[in-house]
Amino acid sequence: xxxxxxKRYSFDIVANDFIxxxxxxxxxxxxLKSMGIEANLIRKIAITSYEAEINIVIHSYGGQxxxxxxxxxxxxxxxxxxxxxxxxxxxxxEGYSTATESVRELGFGAGMGLPNMMKYSDDFEIxxxxxGTVIKITILL
Amino acid sequence: MNFSIMFDKDKCKxxxxxxxxxxxxxxxxxxxxxxxxxxxxxHCGECIKVCPYNAYTPEPIEWYEEMxxxxxxxxxxxxxxxxxxxxxxxxxxxxxxxxxxxxGFDSVYDASWAAEMVGMAIKRKINEEKxxxxxxxxxxxxxxxxxxxxxxxxxxxxxxxxxxVIAAMLAREKAKKKLDLKDDEIxxxxxxxxxxxxxxxxxxxxDYKPYVDWVIPLNTIYGELYRELVKxxxxxxxxxxxxxxxxxxxxxxxxxxGLTNYIAVNGMENIIQILDEVENGNLTNVDYVETLACVQGxxxxxxxxxxxxxxxxxxxxxxxxxxxxxxxxxLDEFDEMYESGVFKFSxxxxxxxxxxxxxxxxxxxxxxxxxxxxxxGLDCGSCGAPTCYAxxxxxxxNESTLYNCVVLRxxxxxxxxx
Ligand code: SF4
Ligand code: SF4
Ligand code: SF4
Numbered sequence: 001x002x003x004x005x006x007k008r009y010s011f012d013i014v015a016n017d018f019i020x021x022x023x024x025x026x027x028x029x030x031x032l033k034s035m036g037i038e039a040n041l042i043r044k045i046a047i048t049s050y051e052a053e054i055n056i057v058i059h060s061y062g063g064q065x066x067x068x069x070x071x072x073x074x075x076x077x078x079x080x081x082x083x084x085x086x087x088x089x090x091x092x093x094e095g096y097s098t099a100t101e102s103v104r105e106l107g108f109g110a111g112m113g114l115p116n117m118m119k120y121s122d123d124f125e126i127x128x129x130x131x132g133t134v135i136k137i138t139i140l141l
Numbered sequence: 142m143n144f145s146i147m148f149d150k151d152k153c154k155x156x157x158x159x160x161x162x163x164x165x166x167x168x169x170x171x172x173x174x175x176x177x178x179x180x181x182x183x184h185c186g187e188c189i190k191v192c193p194y195n196a197y198t199p200e201p202i203e204w205y206e207e208m209x210x211x212x213x214x215x216x217x218x219x220x221x222x223x224x225x226x227x228x229x230x231x232x233x234x235x236x237x238x239x240x241x242x243x244x245g246f247d248s249v250y251d252a253s254w255a256a257e258m259v260g261m262a263i264k265r266k267i268n269e270e271k272x273x274x275x276x277x278x279x280x281x282x283x284x285x286x287x288x289x290x291x292x293x294x295x296x297x298x299x300x301x302x303x304x305x306v307i308a309a310m311l312a313r314e315k316a317k318k319k320l321d322l323k324d325d326e327i328x329x330x331x332x333x334x335x336x337x338x339x340x341x342x343x344x345x346x347x348d349y350k351p352y353v354d355w356v357i358p359l360n361t362i363y364g365e366l367y368r369e370l371v372k373x374x375x376x377x378x379x380x381x382x383x384x385x386x387x388x389x390x391x392x393x394x395x396x397x398x399g400l401t402n403y404i405a406v407n408g409m410e411n412i413i414q415i416l417d418e419v420e421n422g423n424l425t426n427v428d429y430v431e432t433l434a435c436v437q438g439x440x441x442x443x444x445x446x447x448x449x450x451x452x453x454x455x456x457x458x459x460x461x462x463x464x465x466x467x468x469x470x471x472l473d474e475f476d477e478m479y480e481s482g483v484f485k486f487s488x489x490x491x492x493x494x495x496x497x498x499x500x501x502x503x504x505x506x507x508x509x510x511x512x513x514x515x516x517x518g519l520d521c522g523s524c525g526a527p528t529c530y531a532x533x534x535x536x537x538x539n540e541s542t543l544y545n546c547v548v549l550r551x552x553x554x555x556x557x558x559x
Binding site: 006007022025026029031033034035036037038039040042043046047050051069070071072116120141 | 290292293294295417420421422423494497499500502503505506507
């Protein structure tokens with residue numbers, strides 16, 4: 001981590017728990033709001049961290065959502081265990097979704113997850129293997 | 142800032158109902174009495190509704206004196222759309238209008254006419270612009286909630302003036318032309334279902350003129366209206382627009398505008414949940430989110446007299462059993478009016494808040510967290526703040542002290558006693 005790193009807030013995300021789904025990202029959002037972060041950044045963080053959290057709930061065996069605060073940026077790190085994304089390139093295409101029918105019926109998994117995260121971040125990194133996926137979403141202050 | 146909510150200290154029993162229901166955490170109990178922070182208050186009227194001791198009341202405004210002793214040559218009453226739901230089912234709407242005139246007005250302008258045109262303007266703007274979802278702006282309490290808690294959603298606001306303002310503008314123009322009067326010779330009085338409209342007149346969120354001179358809380362004249370109604374004289378009637386009257390009830394606004402892909406939410410807690418969804422990017426496939434602070438919409442406004450569900454049923458009865466005989470004189474000019482921009486407005490610019498410093502923000506947050514960790518986490522409200530976290534913030538801001546927490550105090554006494 002670079003020198004300007006200041007603080008990490010972390011939240012555990014449980015796989016398949018659709019009742020708690022959204023609470024982690026919502027806590028991050030409200031925390032940053034109360035800290036006085038600018039409105040248009042809040043929007044980016046709300047959308048990206050929500051998508052990241054829902055992805056963990058739907059597609060992984062569970063993981064964490066971290067909110068790393070730097071002097072000049074905010075980085076949302078989503079970290080989960082297995083099964084990983086087989087074809088990352090494809091998953092980054094708008095409209096592509098591996099969500100099952102039952103999940104889609106809940107209104108999730110329209111295939112906008114990754115593309116949306118990319119769209120609303122200033123820098124976007126993703127690494128995935130069968131052990132899990134790590135996504136880093138950078139939003140500059 | 143102008144106030145529209147009065148507080149009677151003698152009636153307050155410090156029950157904590159209001160501090161917990163206030164959507165912006167604007168109320169604190171200090172020295173055993175409630176205290177409203179006017180910078181945070183969005184005039185939703187929730188505190189008036191929930192106080193079991195009626196400690197909150199609408200401000201007694203001098204409209205009565207204005208009406209009877211002022212120099213206005215022509216006094217116009219604007220009737221709000223939920224008004225017709227406030228009388229027994231089947232009440233003749235023409236009689237209601239006549240009762241309003243009997244109070245001393247020279248003419249009645251029905252807000253439903255303006256509502257119908259505002260609905261058309263909403264539809265036009267949705268068709269013209271790409272923003273999704275648009276969020277309604279006719280409930281001033283919601284606009285203020287968004288400004289206060291969801292500033293990131295400000296660019297979703299549709300920014301079309303509310304029917305009250307358009308009605309007042311049109312009524313004024315009409316009177317000016319017809320009677321050859323000057324602006325200050327005309328008095329426009331709005332019969333309001335809520336305190337939010339009062340603030341919308343004295344301190345509008347947008348850069349527009351409200352055109353209304355006085356806002357009359359409906360409950361303060363209800364008795365008089367009712368008594369006149371019972372006398373039952375008939376008179377001339379200018380029929381309300383049924384389509385516009387739909388605005389009284391949640392969802393009616395979207396319906397009157399002919400929208401099909403919309404969500405209608407009412408009640409502050411529900412609105413907060415939906416705004417969270419919008420903020421998370423979830424409702425981009427919806428055209429319009431109609432948001433009304435009161436339960437069931439404006440029929441649930443604090444200054445109304447009749448239970449919102451009964452009022453809604455009364456309005457539905459009118460919609461189902463009345464022939465639409467309304468004549469909206471200005472309807473032909475709608476296109477022209479829309480093009481000229483009279484329906485649109487922009488928000489007043491925000492004051493600059495200075496440069497954000499992450500380091501300082503974290504230090505502040507950690508200090509508050511440190512205080513918060515000492516508190517029991519019961520969110521009981523007994524300290525006068527709505528939650529333990531709010532109390533921690535108050536302590537940080539030197540507005541309260543740790544041992545205002547009754548639980549901590551009790552624990553301390555027990556310990557000292559040992
Ligand atoms: S009117 Fe609404 S915002 Fe204002 S103090 Fe009462 S509950 Fe709070
Ligand atoms: S919903 Fe209607 S009555 Fe209630 S505060 Fe909003 S505008 Fe006023
Ligand atoms: S537990 Fe203490 S700090 Fe928390 S709300 Fe109750 S009195 Fe206030």
